Amino acid sequence: xxERAVPTNIRMIDRDGLDALIRDLVGQGRRVIGPALRDGAxxxxxxxxxxxxxxxxxxxxEAGGYHLDTHGNGALFHNVVGPxxxxxxxxxxxxxxxxxxxxxxxxxxMADDAPVPRYAFLGVRGCDLAALRVLDRVLRDDxxxxxxxxxxxxxxxxxAVNCTRPGGTCFCxxxxxxxxxxEGFDLALTELPCEDRHVFLVEAGSEAGTALLAGLPSxxxxxxALAAAEARLAEAAESMGxxxxxDVAQVLRDGLNSPHWATVAERxxxxxxxxxxxxxxxxxxxxxxxDLSGAEARRERRWDSCFTLDFSYIHxxxxxxxxxxxxxxxxxxxxxxxxxxxxxxxCTGCGRCITWCPVGIDITEEAKAIKNRExxx
Amino acid sequence: xxxxxxxxxxxxxxxxDGCQLSLLDCExxxxxVAEAVEIAYFLEATRAEVRGPYDISLVEGSISTPHDAxxxxxxxRKSKSLITIGACAxxxxxxxxxxxxxxxxxxxxxxxxxxxxxxxxxxxxxxDHVQVDFELHGCPIDKFQLLEVLNAFLNGxxxxxxxxxxxxxxxxxxxxxxMVARGEPCLGPVTQAGCGNLCPSNDRPxxxxxxxxxxxxxxxxxxxxxxxLGQDARQVRHLFRAFTAYAEPFRKESxxxx
Numbered sequence: 001x002x003e004r005a006v007p008t009n010i011r012m013i014d015r016d017g018l019d020a021l022i023r024d025l026v027g028q029g030r031r032v033i034g035p036a037l038r039d040g041a042x043x044x045x046x047x048x049x050x051x052x053x054x055x056x057x058x059x060x061x062e063a064g065g066y067h068l069d070t071h072g073n074g075a076l077f078h079n080v081v082g083p084x085x086x087x088x089x090x091x092x093x094x095x096x097x098x099x100x101x102x103x104x105x106x107x108x109x110m111a112d113d114a115p116v117p118r119y120a121f122l123g124v125r126g127c128d129l130a131a132l133r134v135l136d137r138v139l140r141d142d143x144x145x146x147x148x149x150x151x152x153x154x155x156x157x158x159x160a161v162n163c164t165r166p167g168g169t170c171f172c173x174x175x176x177x178x179x180x181x182x183e184g185f186d187l188a189l190t191e192l193p194c195e196d197r198h199v200f201l202v203e204a205g206s207e208a209g210t211a212l213l214a215g216l217p218s219x220x221x222x223x224x225a226l227a228a229a230e231a232r233l234a235e236a237a238e239s240m241g242x243x244x245x246x247d248v249a250q251v252l253r254d255g256l257n258s259p260h261w262a263t264v265a266e267r268x269x270x271x272x273x274x275x276x277x278x279x280x281x282x283x284x285x286x287x288x289x290x291d292l293s294g295a296e297a298r299r300e301r302r303w304d305s306c307f308t309l310d311f312s313y314i315h316x317x318x319x320x321x322x323x324x325x326x327x328x329x330x331x332x333x334x335x336x337x338x339x340x341x342x343x344x345x346x347c348t349g350c351g352r353c354i355t356w357c358p359v360g361i362d363i364t365e366e367a368k369a370i371k372n373r374e375x376x377x
Numbered sequence: 378x379x380x381x382x383x384x385x386x387x388x389x390x391x392x393x394d395g396c397q398l399s400l401l402d403c404e405x406x407x408x409x410v411a412e413a414v415e416i417a418y419f420l421e422a423t424r425a426e427v428r429g430p431y432d433i434s435l436v437e438g439s440i441s442t443p444h445d446a447x448x449x450x451x452x453x454r455k456s457k458s459l460i461t462i463g464a465c466a467x468x469x470x471x472x473x474x475x476x477x478x479x480x481x482x483x484x485x486x487x488x489x490x491x492x493x494x495x496x497x498x499x500x501x502x503x504x505d506h507v508q509v510d511f512e513l514h515g516c517p518i519d520k521f522q523l524l525e526v527l528n529a530f531l532n533g534x535x536x537x538x539x540x541x542x543x544x545x546x547x548x549x550x551x552x553x554x555x556m557v558a559r560g561e562p563c564l565g566p567v568t569q570a571g572c573g574n575l576c577p578s579n580d581r582p583x584x585x586x587x588x589x590x591x592x593x594x595x596x597x598x599x600x601x602x603x604x605x606l607g608q609d610a611r612q613v614r615h616l617f618r619a620f621t622a623y624a625e626p627f628r629k630e631s632x633x634x635x
Contacts, residue, residue, distance in 0.1 A: 039552070
């Protein structure tokens with residue numbers, strides 16, 4: 001690897017350089033969103049300078065469990081994804097789609113014309129960048145584009161981060177989504193918190209990224225740093241806490257009548273947490289809200305989930321009453337039928353659904369269980 | 378031509394009055410309510426009474442005395458739509474804790490003259506006695522949900538009152554899960570949303586004030602609380618035995634840990 005020429009689009013910055021990057025993005029009029037420490041977890045929130053980033057915070061994740069710890073090296077990104085996802089910003093939890101009021105001669109309908117924010121996301125991991133590509137396909141590039149998602153996505157600047165310390169519920173390597181970020185970033189960072197010097201390799205992935213990087217105080221990436229980054233990423237890929245079986249799509253297609261669904265249902269709470277922390281779950285419901293006089297009304301879209309009873313209500317009744325049917329719907333759509341519908345898997349291996357399930361149901365284990373039960377049948 | 382406003386009545390049974398107060402607590406919106414309906418019977422707010430029948434009756438409180446059990450039928454007969462509000466009216470309330478014991482033991486222990494006390498053996502929800510058109514959960518109810526229900530009835534549409542878990546409200550608000558991140562047993566996954574994410578957003582687990590969600594899996598939550606969060610049988614029993622203890626799924630779960 002050290003024989004390879006040093007790529008010209010990769011530079012090296014230090015902590016001050018990262019601070020300059022954040023300030024430049026703010027200076028462009030962007031709302032910079034990055035990792036934020038709150039209520040015992042790394043969530044997302046506004047970032048104004050490098051001092052806002054959680055230095056030395058590491059996370060421990062397991063099925064149904066999450067806690068934070070500190071690490072002496074002061075690394076900013078030696079942690080992985082928390083309960084928030086980027087869809088919160090591009091596809092907000094609640095949004096008014098349009099409103100109407102009674103007027104002389106009928107109804108006056110008003111489109112939603114809220115200004116589209118110009119975001120910069122800082123710290124987008126491989127799994128979550130892959131999730132943005134999945135959502136692009138669903139909400140922007142497919143037959144029914146969501147105008148708000150499309151506009152805010154097109155205005156987005158992505159500062160991605162290559163993961164060098166995967167978490168206990170991560171399995172992006174087996175989904176082909178990480179730990180190195182794939183396509184779609186403007187800049188990608190690899191953090192190297194060496195004892196003598198805390199630096200970041202910065203790779204530009206777009207014209208906007210290249211332009212921004214050119215204005216930062218940086219130096220050429222040296223071979224040693226590049227080699228160190230490669231070694232860390234290779235090690236990260238090998239040390240994921242979880243792994244998805246490679247033939248999961250076929251296993252689930254073959255397992256629609258598996259007795260295992262009833263076994264999962266004994267544990268599944270039907271609480272919808274897995275879908276709401278999933279970076280690609282996009283299901284929503286719409287509600288019509290009126291004022292007391294009936295003179296004004298608005299239509300609101302709200303995140304919903306295939307785990308709620310009312311989500312499957314159609315004329316005459318609910319079609320997915322039990323936990324078995326709801327869990328099967330979610331996992332088969334996510335890992336099998338998403339391929340048929342959108343040409344990719346709906347799962348990027350971020351592991352959030354495992355960590356944030358209150359009773360620790362593990363999507364990788366359930367897939368294995370379906371496979372093993374089918375094998376025995 | 379003046380449009381005749383629907384008549385609204387608010388009735389109290391065995392309760393603390395907190396849910397009625399939610400209506401008075403509507404403040405700004407209360408004026409709009411008073412414009413949209415004629416408040417015909419609401420002793421918490423006014424002594425003036427307009428005779429029935431009433432278009433909408435809001436019923437607070439549980440049935441806990443022989444007098445309650447008789448009076449609720451009169452209220453039903455005078456009401457076109459009857460909406461029960463709060464944990465007492467929909468699940469028997471905190472006073473339903475007596476349902477798990479012999480009420481006579483309490484009466485003897487508490488009152489100097491037990492012979493003056495006329496009470497039923499159990500405190501029960503209104504639905505056990507008369508037909509109810511809509512149940513609004515909460516201890517107390519959420520004023521915005523109350524407005525939504527009134528609004529929906531006045532406009533002839535279905536109320537937007539979700540029956541899903543409290544977790545959905547936490548996740549929409551971006552609240553970090555107290556059960557996963559702090560290891561505290563939380564009733565959120567089996568409790569109906571609607572409180573406005575009150576406790577978890579203040580770093581406390583959900584106490585289940587809004588009662589069971591649709592098809593709650595209480596057994597799984599109890600099992601995890603015991604095995605992984607270190608709760609003994611008494612703690613698990615108490616987890617489910619609070620403001621909505623007599624709601625069937627919670628009652629069955631607490632009884633399983635007797």
